[in-house]
Amino acid sequence: MSPAHPTAPMPVISHMGERHALVSQARLQLQEPAASHALLPAGVAPWLWRSWQRCLLQDRHPAERVEFEAVGPHALNRAQEQQHALLQAARPVMAQLVGAVGAMHYFCLLTDAAGTVLEVQGPVDQRDMRALAIGRVGVDLSELCVGTSAIGAVLAEHAPVWLHRHEHFFDDLRDYSCAGAPIFGPQGQCLGMLDITGIDVPERPELLHLALRCSRAIEDRLLRTLPHALLLHVNWPGGPLGQEGEGLMAFDNDGCLLGSNSVARQLVPRPAQPPGMNQPTHSQELLALPWAHLVEHARRRPDALMQLPLWSGLRLQALVQPGPQLHPPLPTGVAATPVAMSSAHPSLLRTSEHLLIQQALQEAQGNVSQAAKRLGLSRATLYRRLGNKRNGSAR
Template sequence: MLKHGLDPADRRRPDRLSDRELADRHQAMQGFLTVAGPQLDQLYNLVGLSGCNVLLTDAHGIVLDQRVSDGDAQQFRDWGLWQGADWSEAAQGTNGIGTCLAEGRALTIHRDEHFHTRNTAMSCMDAPIWGPDGRLLAALDVSSARADQTERYNRLISAQVASTARAIEAVFFRSSFPGARIVVASDDPSEQAMLLAVDRDDLAIGATRAARRALGLEREGAIRPRPAADLLGRQDDLHGFDRGERAAVIRALARAEGNVSQAARALGIGRATLYRRMARLGIGDEPARLSHD
């Protein structure tokens, strides 16, 4: 790419961080790498036998983790598809990792679509991973150098890469809000990355990038806490304190496993008072759920 001053005929391997620099990057993203590891293992179990290299980078295109067979390792090491290597677009021109990060979308760079001629034997399928703050966090890459790799096979791998990237994003989001309830903000079960983190007061305090976009929340950074019911479009006839009181009563009944007397004691009121409030708030006396001991 001219704007980066790169020569497509350059045969040098990608620059690689020193061991100390790579260790520092690992340390900075240790929590993310820990939760992503099992997902990398699952992806590698699906594609590894076909000669693929599974790589996970940071947002700057530095390879932080990978899965590759012993038989294929030397070939990928010779190409520089290895931990510590810089595969940003600024360093390597058009390539799966760098272009995925530059454009923020899933894509495939097949053989001679690569900028450097030395990379044209590879096919690379990539998907971005977004952090809990809505910012680009990483790229997931599967690279293959099989001569018989077809575009149809690439599409199958690409779909699996995108699915795994969403799974990593969802797992990391959940681990980032350990004290919150995680709510899927979509009726579509395939939208595993459209999540809200809801606190004990039923306020949404976190949202994945997909949820931010769908619900019109802040694009990046912390979100302003909002009632989860408002964001999810739940309508009822209660407003203000009545809505909060209803939520408090329902929580007390749930913790008491439906025992009204126990829930009343937890709330510091009499059982008769609790019954009156339940009637006013529209909380039905369902025999299968409530007891009166």
């Protein structure tokens, strides 16, 4: 049955089509004299508008010709030597990535933190000057040189981005589409970025997720190469462990943190240090658990899940696995010496110890013997540390 008041069908505009229209409208504002001070236009991502404005502040114009310049051979050799570990970690991941996107005519780039291309993998069309312009080792793809691109935006924002055709600042880049994600080192510093680029290709924003996954895989490979004594796999209860998406933390034999991946830095934030101070962070500043317990668990039950309490009161699940640098266990009958938190302030040590004891007592429901066993202490030692002289009054 037809409706009583028929109306003409409304035109359907896809989400992507509407966004492209808004981007095109916003690009017209770039021609206006006050564009560098204009408010964020509708439909334009804040990071994209910031990149456009940075280009305008450099007195650049979208119609300018882009020169894809390469750094000199000495500068390239120096950059590759400085990022040797990054290159070694990235190459196998990039090879797998090309297997996923190569059939769609996308190729992959790895840059350092300055935007210099260190590695290229995938189907770079040798007959297409647009592909050859960027798909070569040594070319400078920083925002300063080529304006808004996934490379420059990722390195400026330290966040993953997807960029399609006219979202680039310069008209010369309108044929490119690219997804990119930053790569952070074990200390949290940005080492560079991973880019997936196509020319005259349909929009594939789902590649952003793939770029981010691969950049995280590179971070994990970098962390595992550290000469560590213990590798801690952490996640929220129910989250994956021993596979993609987990947090990783590497420690030396003294319990000092050597590095962590991006997931672990979110799950277990490092304590803030005073400006100019760069002291190592001990495990007991991060985890409400004695270092000796982690070492013992790694030696005896490396494949068994354990609960990992944080000082905030939150709990994670963890796998604790011995690394290649872990000291061999002491001979039978030799008492282990507690690991000293030499880098921590004495007041932090006292606070940490008190909190550990109180937590163990709470978990043992006040049973001193059970709490002492949990802490790896004798009952008498626990009493001394509690300052409780009424030994006979407790269980």
